[in-house]
Amino acid sequence: MAAAKKPKKANLDKDELLDFYREMLLIRRFEEKAGQLYGMGLIGGFCHLYIGQEAIVVGLEASAIEGDQRVTSYRDHGHMLACGMDPKGVMAELTGREGGYSRGKGGSMHMFSREKNFYGGHGIVGAQVPIGAGLAFANWYRGNDNVSFAYFGDGAANQGQVYETFNMASLWKLPCVFVIENNKYAMGTSLQRGSSTPELYTRGAAFGIPGEAVDGMDVLAVKAAGAKAVAHCRSGKGPYILEMNTYRYRGHSMSDPAKYRTREEVQKVKDERDPIDHVRELLVGGKHATEADLKAIDKEIKKVVIEAADFATQSPEPELSELYTDILAEAN
Amino acid sequence: MAINILMPALSPTMEEGNLAKWLVKEGDSVESGDILCEIETDKATMEFEAVDEGVIGKILVADGSEGVKVNTPIAVLLEEGESADATPSTAPATTEETTGKTTEEITEETLTEAEAPAATAPVASTPVEQDLPAGTTFKSQTVREAIRDAMSEEMRRSEDVFLMGEEVAQYEGAYKVSQGMLDEFGPKRVIDTPITEHGFTGIAVGAAFAGLNPIVEFMTFNFAMQALDQIVNSAAKTRYMSGGQMTCPIVFRGANGAASRVGAQHSHDYASMYAQIPGLKVVMPYSADDYKGLLKSAIRDPNPVIFLENEILYGRSFDVPEIEDYTVPIGKARIWREGDDVTIVSFGIGMQYALEAADKLAEEGISAEVIDLRTLRPMDTETVIKSVMKTNRCVTVEEGFPVVSIGGHISATIMQEAFDYLDAPVINCTGKDVPMPYAANLEKLALVTTDEVIAAVKSVTYR
Numbered sequence: 001m002a003a004a005k006k007p008k009k010a011n012l013d014k015d016e017l018l019d020f021y022r023e024m025l026l027i028r029r030f031e032e033k034a035g036q037l038y039g040m041g042l043i044g045g046f047c048h049l050y051i052g053q054e055a056i057v058v059g060l061e062a063s064a065i066e067g068d069q070r071v072t073s074y075r076d077h078g079h080m081l082a083c084g085m086d087p088k089g090v091m092a093e094l095t096g097r098e099g100g101y102s103r104g105k106g107g108s109m110h111m112f113s114r115e116k117n118f119y120g121g122h123g124i125v126g127a128q129v130p131i132g133a134g135l136a137f138a139n140w141y142r143g144n145d146n147v148s149f150a151y152f153g154d155g156a157a158n159q160g161q162v163y164e165t166f167n168m169a170s171l172w173k174l175p176c177v178f179v180i181e182n183n184k185y186a187m188g189t190s191l192q193r194g195s196s197t198p199e200l201y202t203r204g205a206a207f208g209i210p211g212e213a214v215d216g217m218d219v220l221a222v223k224a225a226g227a228k229a230v231a232h233c234r235s236g237k238g239p240y241i242l243e244m245n246t247y248r249y250r251g252h253s254m255s256d257p258a259k260y261r262t263r264e265e266v267q268k269v270k271d272e273r274d275p276i277d278h279v280r281e282l283l284v285g286g287k288h289a290t291e292a293d294l295k296a297i298d299k300e301i302k303k304v305v306i307e308a309a310d311f312a313t314q315s316p317e318p319e320l321s322e323l324y325t326d327i328l329a330e331a332n
Numbered sequence: 333m334a335i336n337i338l339m340p341a342l343s344p345t346m347e348e349g350n351l352a353k354w355l356v357k358e359g360d361s362v363e364s365g366d367i368l369c370e371i372e373t374d375k376a377t378m379e380f381e382a383v384d385e386g387v388i389g390k391i392l393v394a395d396g397s398e399g400v401k402v403n404t405p406i407a408v409l410l411e412e413g414e415s416a417d418a419t420p421s422t423a424p425a426t427t428e429e430t431t432g433k434t435t436e437e438i439t440e441e442t443l444t445e446a447e448a449p450a451a452t453a454p455v456a457s458t459p460v461e462q463d464l465p466a467g468t469t470f471k472s473q474t475v476r477e478a479i480r481d482a483m484s485e486e487m488r489r490s491e492d493v494f495l496m497g498e499e500v501a502q503y504e505g506a507y508k509v510s511q512g513m514l515d516e517f518g519p520k521r522v523i524d525t526p527i528t529e530h531g532f533t534g535i536a537v538g539a540a541f542a543g544l545n546p547i548v549e550f551m552t553f554n555f556a557m558q559a560l561d562q563i564v565n566s567a568a569k570t571r572y573m574s575g576g577q578m579t580c581p582i583v584f585r586g587a588n589g590a591a592s593r594v595g596a597q598h599s600h601d602y603a604s605m606y607a608q609i610p611g612l613k614v615v616m617p618y619s620a621d622d623y624k625g626l627l628k629s630a631i632r633d634p635n636p637v638i639f640l641e642n643e644i645l646y647g648r649s650f651d652v653p654e655i656e657d658y659t660v661p662i663g664k665a666r667i668w669r670e671g672d673d674v675t676i677v678s679f680g681i682g683m684q685y686a687l688e689a690a691d692k693l694a695e696e697g698i699s700a701e702v703i704d705l706r707t708l709r710p711m712d713t714e715t716v717i718k719s720v721m722k723t724n725r726c727v728t729v730e731e732g733f734p735v736v737s738i739g740g741h742i743s744a745t746i747m748q749e750a751f752d753y754l755d756a757p758v759i760n761c762t763g764k765d766v767p768m769p770y771a772a773n774l775e776k777l778a779l780v781t782t783d784e785v786i787a788a789v790k791s792v793t794y795r
Binding site: 069071100101102103104105106110111112113114119120121122123124127129130131132133134135136137138139141148160161163164165167168171325326327328329330331 | 494520525526528530531532533534535536537538539540541542543544561562565566570571572573574575576577578579581610611613629632633634635662
């Protein structure tokens with residue numbers, strides 16, 4: 001069991017840093033826009049924003065190769081953007097339109113992309129964990145080199161099926177990276193109030209699964225830990241647990257007033273640990289980019305997000321005949 | 333006093349077995365715990381131990397005897413110094429010897445109706461509509477063997493098909509359904525899981541999303557309650573939620589409904605519950621040929637299929653067509669017997685009561701048409717409606733609970749689509765609205781019976 005020591009920082013690479021900046025910023029701006037559209041009544045139901053947690057998916061995707069799968073919970077917009085899904089299709093699903101990834105039938109919590117090996121988008125807390133191990137099972141069964149990333153939160157980390165999955169994943173040496181996105185609150189219940197042991201990276205110890213705690217607000221630390229975990233899985237040693245210490249800036253969902261924590265607590269994280277500011281400082285401080293360069297990226301991202309929002313509001317609602325389609329696949 | 337050693341019941345549903353080998357001979361002294369003989373059931377070979385001490389006076393059933401009924405005296409045990417000629421004063425003198433009392437009750441009471449036609453198929457079992465090529469030959473096969481053959485054939489056909497579940501590999505199935513499969517396909521494709529239904533079901537669903545074709549065996553569907561979230565929320569709904577992008581080609585199969593004296597938590601019939609869920613297909617066959625053909629279709633189906641089996645039927649033999657790659661389409665009912673006076677609709681083990689009732693009713697001059705739905709979702713109501721338009725009367729038969737039952741759904745469908753054809757209200761024969769009791773007499777009362785079907789038919793035909 002690895003202790004919670006800080007992993008070695010990866011070597012700085014200007015282009016990579018700029019990519020990370022761009023990708024994290026896209027997620028943030030996209031989510032801000034989604035929050036805005038929700039407020040305008042254009043997005044309905046539940047909408048869980050990823051703001052604050054961007055470094056996790058962006059850092060981990062750096063270790064993914066073609067064919068690797070990912071699956072996550074309902075806080076899924078960031079994962080989709082990070083694996084290359086089209087912001088237009090994601091936003092149009094949020095607005096419940098024909099142009100959405102699920103053609104309007106899934107919504108914020110339920111989107112998929114066969115092309116990008118994104119397997120959802122699951123609304124039942126913890127249910128995506130065995131599914132992620134099942135994707136890894138398919139890799140094992142086929143004998144390929146792929147791994148699957150099963151993302152879940154600190155709340156899901158207390159679900160029974162997670163431990164059933166840990167047991168089998170370790171027993172069968174499934175190539176699965178279990179990523180615990182510990183944002184400190186399971187909806188309104190803080191980690192301390194809901195978990196007997198707050199060191200979630202140790203939760204695989206009983207099953208012989210190595211785990212480590214990672215600063216999930218530092219994209220380079222995430223990348224380094226991800227590379228190590230993925231190498232472990234690809235080499236046939238079985239699953240690996242990464243506990244990403246992070247923080248969500250917004251409420252659990254759009255309808256959560258977040259009275260369970262103080263404004264000061266949130267502000268402190270934003271001021272001191274913001275993952276995007278961190279990369280910005282590395283870029284500017286290290287003279288890899290100028291403020292003007294970053295402004296140009298901001299502008300470019302803003303354009304992408306506005307286009308996504310325009311598409312999502314202009315795409316028509318699904319045809320009424322779509323009510324009865326996609327229930328069953330046609331037998332061959 | 334000499335006592336009879338009786339043929340033991342070694343499982344809740346065992347009626348008879350083979351006496352494979354005696355390990356003692358006449359004149360041997362035995363003590364409690366000594367192994368007397370090996371007994372073969374349809375599931376396994378088991379050692380049978382002495383309960384009392386004494387001397388083996390006489391062996392009544394020889395090595396290799398087949399089809400020895402439970403509770404048949406197989407040997408006489410003498411007390412020390414007793415003559416070998418001594419015979420037990422009354423026939424089944426002791427109950428301790430074989431836990432005989434319970435067995436006797438199962439055999440004589442609970443299973444009389446359920447198991448009477450076990451060795452041979454019921455008289456009315458030759459279905460009237462079978463679309464088979466001329467000259468098709470048949471072989472007699474148990475439901476258990478038919479399921480195994482269906483899985484094995486499909487696993488030979490596609491590398492993507494695999495079987496996982498509790499005790500499916502080394503143990504060859506808790507009900508010995510997967511006999512020989514580990515040997516043929518190896519541990520990668522016949523996978524023993526730990527006892528974690530929720531977890532392994534989720535793993536199988538993930539594997540299906542990734543394009544493999546898992547067959548998940550639940551030891552019984554009672555345990556699938558632990559996995560219901562993955563079955564309903566993940567397997568059934570994902571295709572719709574993904575706008576048709578995702579498929580989940582998976583089969584969930586295992587014993588469903590009452591066995592015999594296993595209590596409320598092991599006797600639930602889940603047919604109507606699963607039949608409610610869009611995104612699932614639900615199959616519940618009766619005969620071995622349908623088990624085989626429908627399971628093969630289920631494995632090939634690109635959707636999640638709930639395949640409900642029955643423990644009592646596992647050992648029942650039926651004629652199975654000797655056709656290479658025999659499949660039966662999902663979603664088509666089967667008419668087992670044509671008739672004019674009433675339509676009896678059933679499925680699964682309910683068919684046994686339906687067919688027995690039809691035989692008895694025929695003796696009284698009432699001609700019943702018997703339909704086996706075989707698939708509950710999508711349901712072939714067209715065949716039912718067509719029949720009801722001819723007979724003008726309908727009785728449904730199922731083992732599940734009466735509230736929100738399959739029969740209730742059929743009644744509503746008939747009312748909507750053939751109201752003017754009905755000459756009497758439809759009657760639903762179901763299990764009773766109680767958790768399954770353990771006591772033999774109460775369990776018998778809780779289950780649907782042939783007599784109830786006959787009474788219902790007489791009621792709708794005003795006889």
